[in-house]
Amino acid sequence: MIEINHVHKSFEKTEALNDVTFQIQEGSIYGLLGSNGAGKTTLLRMMAGIIKQNTGDIHIEGQPIFENLNVKSRLVFLPDAPFFFSQYTTKQMAKYFENVYPNWSQERYSHLQELFQLDENKKISQFSKGMQRQVSFWLAMSIMPDVLILDEPFDGLDAVVRRKVKNLIVQDVADRSMTVVISSHNLREVEDICDHIGILHQGKLLLERELDDLKSDIHKVQVAFKGDQEEEFEKLNVLYKEKRGSVYLVILRGEEEKIEREITAMHPVLYDRLPLTLEEIFIYEMGGAGYAIENIMV
Numbered sequence: 174m175i176e177i178n179h180v181h182k183s184f185e186k187t188e189a190l191n192d193v194t195f196q197i198q199e200g201s202i203y204g205l206l207g208s209n210g211a212g213k214t215t216l217l218r219m220m221a222g223i224i225k226q227n228t229g230d231i232h233i234e235g236q237p238i239f240e241n242l243n244v245k246s247r248l249v250f251l252p253d254a255p256f257f258f259s260q261y262t263t264k265q266m267a268k269y270f271e272n273v274y275p276n277w278s279q280e281r282y283s284h285l286q287e288l289f290q291l292d293e294n295k296k297i298s299q300f301s302k303g304m305q306r307q308v309s310f311w312l313a314m315s316i317m318p319d320v321l322i323l324d325e326p327f328d329g330l331d332a333v334v335r336r337k338v339k340n341l342i343v344q345d346v347a348d349r350s351m352t353v354v355i356s357s358h359n360l361r362e363v364e365d366i367c368d369h370i371g372i373l374h375q376g377k378l379l380l381e382r383e384l385d386d387l388k389s390d391i392h393k394v395q396v397a398f399k400g401d402q403e404e405e406f407e408k409l410n411v412l413y414k415e416k417r418g419s420v421y422l423v424i425l426r427g428e429e430e431k432i433e434r435e436i437t438a439m440h441p442v443l444y445d446r447l448p449l450t451l452e453e454i455f456i457y458e459m460g461g462a463g464y465a466i467e468n469i470m471v
Contacts, residue, residue, distance in 0.1 A: 180229035189215040191376040200350035204367035211373040213356045221250035249318040253325040255309040257297045264293040274316045282315040303329035323355045364451035397443035412457040
């Protein structure tokens, strides 16, 4: 389990994080979302023990992470810009990590070489951006970490490789109860893999919930009536409403059965439930909380 308790972090006069508190359960995949400058990367770097918070606590499995070699030996952080020794090949970097991480698996390394089909004797600096990202995952997954922290992990990967990487992550979560934290601007990527969601804005945690809970609480419907019954929507918790010809498109918060019962009582000539994406959920959830959507999502 990762525990973040009342964490504050400032850089000179700039406040990066303000009283952030939440928990990440072991064996879960947690998506950390927010706009540029929200504090996501700062929080990830503190969770990885790279920088220290000004106040508050960050614990992994009950131990503080900063300057804790025991915990760090079972944690891998992949930043948005991967770093390698400039003249090293993948094989040389693998040897380096084998000496650093006690859970390094040479068997896993060999297996992933077949999966990624990259030349381990080629200097990593000579690979393209996407191939360097593949090398990052190749090495990271060979370390067999208990905690994997990822900052914009899928940038530069094509669709096929992206699917391979996601499958690897999900497999390790299922087989070894690995805990994963992913920061990304791509909500579709997050929706595809994460089971918990947190959103940061201006250094504060605005929302933190299970993804299934979010989807069960917000609904998207289209409704049409013989006459104008717009006033009937006042009985429902409407987050958004627009009229397209004679059809209303409505975003509602509440229990699905209650919403269906109320709308059915209006005797609509058309009533359909529509699929709702994670991106739409956050737009309407944050809009309902009074935040300007253009300042939250990019």
